[in-house]
Amino acid sequence: MPARADSGSGTGTGVWFIGARGCVATTAVAGCAAFAAGLYGPTGMVTESPAFAAASLPALSDLVFGGHDTVDWPLPKRAEALAEQGVLPHGLVRAVHRELAAAEEEIRTGGPMAGDPRGDEELITAFAADIEDFTRRGGLARTVVVNAASTEPAPGADRLPASSLYAAAALRAGCAYVNVTPSTGIHHPALAEAAAAAGVPYAGRGGKTGQTLLRAVLAPMFRQRALTVRAWSGTHLLGGGDGAALAGSTAAAAKNAGKNRVLKDNLGALPEGEVHIDDVPVLGEWKTAWDHVAFEGFFGSRMILQTIWQGCDSALAAPVVLDLARLAARAHEAGITGPLPALGFYFNDPDGTSAALAEQYDELLAFAATLREPR
Amino acid sequence: MPARADSGSGTGTGVWFIGARGCVATTAVAGCAAFAAGLYGPTGMVTESPAFAAASLPALSDLVFGGHDTVDWPLPKRAEALAEQGVLPHGLVRAVHRELAAAEEEIRTGGPMAGDPRGDEELITAFAADIEDFTRRGGLARTVVVNAASTEPAPGADRLPASSLYAAAALRAGCAYVNVTPSTGIHHPALAEAAAAAGVPYAGRGGKTGQTLLRAVLAPMFRQRALTVRAWSGTHLLGGGDGAALAGSTAAAAKNAGKNRVLKDNLGALPEGEVHIDDVPVLGEWKTAWDHVAFEGFFGSRMILQTIWQGCDSALAAPVVLDLARLAARAHEAGITGPLPALGFYFNDPDGTSAALAEQYDELLAFAATLREPR
């Protein structure tokens, strides 16, 4: 039976990770346990700020974790590796070992694995059964499926991408769905009908944790000040699995689509410039994003803004994942279905229409306010 | 008689610069003429965006320029020097020579000059007379006094600072007043009563054209994302008169107050860190601001954002000055008096309470909407 972080409360909320042994999921599980135990503050978790106090979100201590993965390196080992890199404090990994082991117990083998003979339908059925089993055995009120996997093998011509197989399984299991990667997931055309019929909320895609976050405040600044942006160039260095997965891949193209969209939507047109994503393995979880913005003032005078963002990918993404899992679970509980444009605040390539962070934040707060209503 | 840029229209609006032969005033005069003549677009002028189309602002072609200065280097010469520096295009300076010469004709000697025997009251009277004479001879509907001087001599113990003498003169002449410098100006306690009684609108202080502009969008981002800012350090290199005036002066302290306030108001508390303002004469009008923000993610993991802003001071400040002159003139016409908190969008250290640029922009648009009402 899935372990409950807080066995005293009534009904828990499941969080089912795609990529459950990855850095982001591991950091989220560890962070949730550490915060619930009072070991660390809620840095980075917007849902812990006062504006969300009345939104009836599930308590962090009520979250129960499980998931799919295709690697078999256990989650507590991953946590130790993250501690070696300085992402997680060594003491923390020891302190939350029980919770890490509990989550590890609830991880099932994903797919398709190399040489896997199963077809798409077979895989979806198996994945959905895993999720339903997790929810039932844990006595959970509901489960949110969160895609936090760093990569997906390119599908064969007539196959769905792996991320979409998992999304289809989430729909079949009646779960809310969140995609914090640039993978296709629920946005695949073949899932459109099922997504509309499932009666669940979903949101994506790509966690906004660095370069795009900055662009979502800087691009509106240029627009509001009537300064013309002529070129916006950038380079993103990252290691870890994400660097290897993204560099030169179709996933990078998807990620870049988000980076470009934030510029186009805020500036009215896409300026010159490219974005590069480089895999630099020695950087590990520590990513660096350099942006170079050529803009014009009066008389076309040439000016430059450069930004350098040095962040820890998992430490930025994990609180976003916890926020999203809580919000999606609550939306599901409140009977909200379909895409959640009010969560655009969190995504590189959101379903909503606002592209400026300040507007997205206002929409998020308004959404939190609607969750307060008595049901 | 003051020359009108567009002699065909009815009643003009005066713009009286303190520091009328300085870089910002010169660039504003040249830019206004160039835009009115269709030579350049409105880059940097927010009041030319559609949201202001119905606000009944004075046309740029209806602005008439004059002012005080204590140097006698003529304004057309200053424009040529700015062209040598690459701030103004050479062709532009030739094209708007007539308008530059017309503004030069309306510049009167300011003060107090070295060895000036006149006391504060005498100076205020003389300055007010200059302004009134300008307005009367030009047949202007009204005049806005804009402090764009780069520096002010430290006053004697029992004297008002020069910027406050000019502000008092503006009040006495019944003019709206705008202060785009960090000087004291109308904020001096000795002027409080006159400001309240004058029945004119006023706004200030410090044009938000670089480092503080960035801070006004980045600090809210950290707050909204619940990321803890631990230290915010910065260095500002600039030449021109402004660099010399600011470096190590009380004016720098005032400027820093604005830079700190934007952090404190947005983040709730002032983080560690200092701001340095260096005079680097060879940089001329081209200023560079480096900011280093140490922030924390999950588990206190250490992350860094750095920004480098390389801008042309006059080319950034001049459109702000024109925007403010138009808005203040229209507010005066509409009978609005006292501080104009809705103009906080433009200032480092504003009268308003919002510190986030997005909110300040919304307030500015709302203010523009109120100006639409029939008079």
Add this chain to the structure above:
Amino acid sequence: MPARADSGSGTGTGVWFIGARGCVATTAVAGCAAFAAGLYGPTGMVTESPAFAAASLPALSDLVFGGHDTVDWPLPKRAEALAEQGVLPHGLVRAVHRELAAAEEEIRTGGPMAGDPRGDEELITAFAADIEDFTRRGGLARTVVVNAASTEPAPGADRLPASSLYAAAALRAGCAYVNVTPSTGIHHPALAEAAAAAGVPYAGRGGKTGQTLLRAVLAPMFRQRALTVRAWSGTHLLGGGDGAALAGSTAAAAKNAGKNRVLKDNLGALPEGEVHIDDVPVLGEWKTAWDHVAFEGFFGSRMILQTIWQGCDSALAAPVVLDLARLAARAHEAGITGPLPALGFYFNDPDGTSAALAEQYDELLAFAATLREPR
């Protein structure tokens, strides 16, 4: 007859540019004339420093310019365009108009042009005849051929690249040859025999004017301090013809080979990391190179050096071109033949073996000393 900058002296030295109407060649012609006329100092010209005073280099006033190009936009027009961009001062372009026009008179059509029916041998013969005619008519002692073209069309499978056609012509005309581009030029295997037999000196390739220059001093620093470099990544933004030519081309691969070689030769092994070259047309001649170096200290502690180089390509390359033309001409006069490894100081991908700038500088000074010998 080619105009001599200084008709009083005895025998002149020809400088024949491949890409004679390009930015670098135009800036070199203008800069040579401006310096000879005393209008500007020798900034960037190493051969004007005291260590070269006794090296019997041709005087700048004795250089005579001509060349090939495939565009027909006249060189004085190019100079005006460079003044618009702020590369050349407007006044300078007027002051040296006579010299620019004289160089324009000596430009011949290069090739192969689109649809050109001529084969390689025919083109080489025609190019060599142009160069010989220039030398003869001008009564020049000798001519140095300098490849300063920004790009070369990819050759057909059985054709030589254009840069190698010009190099072959230089050899046939008995001229010293310098290649400041990353193009193949004289390094093509098909030219090896002719190069060995021609009895002329030659040098290349790729002018070291930015990112590689920095790497040539920073990489030795890490090596000498026994600090381990783990990754060296970079992005290079540039506009102008060079940006368009380099982005994504085989020329970029050649340029990157030089950038990598400086790391490998100095550090012993190539660290992780990539280099991107982006075409950003709005930047024009102003290029920006960002480098990110991840290195280790004691106990593998992770440290970072980042550099940002913002330079004007032509203003950096033109003095290098003039230095190289003088040195190659003098080497030719002194009877030195074959590759000139002592000029590695100037090149991204030099013929010499030293990769550290300090050693390359010492080799250059030693070479200058050998040129002092009586002939």
Add this chain to the structure above:
Amino acid sequence: MPARADSGSGTGTGVWFIGARGCVATTAVAGCAAFAAGLYGPTGMVTESPAFAAASLPALSDLVFGGHDTVDWPLPKRAEALAEQGVLPHGLVRAVHRELAAAEEEIRTGGPMAGDPRGDEELITAFAADIEDFTRRGGLARTVVVNAASTEPAPGADRLPASSLYAAAALRAGCAYVNVTPSTGIHHPALAEAAAAAGVPYAGRGGKTGQTLLRAVLAPMFRQRALTVRAWSGTHLLGGGDGAALAGSTAAAAKNAGKNRVLKDNLGALPEGEVHIDDVPVLGEWKTAWDHVAFEGFFGSRMILQTIWQGCDSALAAPVVLDLARLAARAHEAGITGPLPALGFYFNDPDGTSAALAEQYDELLAFAATLREPR
């Protein structure tokens, strides 16, 4: 009796730290033990490179540590604190606990402490006795005194600064002396006679571990390429004791003197620009230095180089300290006396005359070669 790291060998070499419980000394002790035990490689230790193999330097396993300090926080505790900050690996601190404890045993109380009644002469005598006792009890061949203290209280008008008291004690005890701080130390005029008479070698001052290291390779680059540097500005953020000690102190002035000297000596004249040293406690041992260099190319075109150095102060300084202790001990053994200009490679403000790192490196290698002579 002082513990010997390698009790099997004949005569050991003492390293007596001023500031023995500080970050640099602690890291040096831990690093020496870790390297001697084969736990880590020699990153950052130049004396472990092949060029020093024949220089008869004392083995790292033969170094014995002790010192003075005025704080009583034990050195193993400091090591744990450094591990918390990520400077030392946690496992390392456990592995070398014995060596840390042995060094702690040999730390004596320094001075003058607050309210210390002892005069300068009394303190010098006491300090010298401590050092002699350490050398005698350990059966050491000789001891090198290394000033690695982060700060010194400003002396009274008629008192020597603390760093000079320790330096005088080193001279009296007949020890070689090395100063890796910007403090006065042996350079005080009152010590000149004793330094000349003592017959020991000495070197200083200020470990070159960041901004000045970069300047020592970049300034020569500009000079060699004949590019004119117009302004060189910088800001240095650091926490730890060093940040607090340096910010706004006379020590900062001394440190800046070194930073300026490297520019003046390399460029011929000091360009415009200032250096700021800010105490930012949250940065701890992780220091950041931003440099902004405004330089000119052909025709005075304005170009900019910026560098950002993010390093761990102790991890950079500790290998330098070990190098210097070995070299000074060997010089002492070889009968070399007085200042050691050949060690300028390591110092911000060296005794030697070369200011370019490449030349300093050549001098260091030449010095190593002289140490090969049979004794």
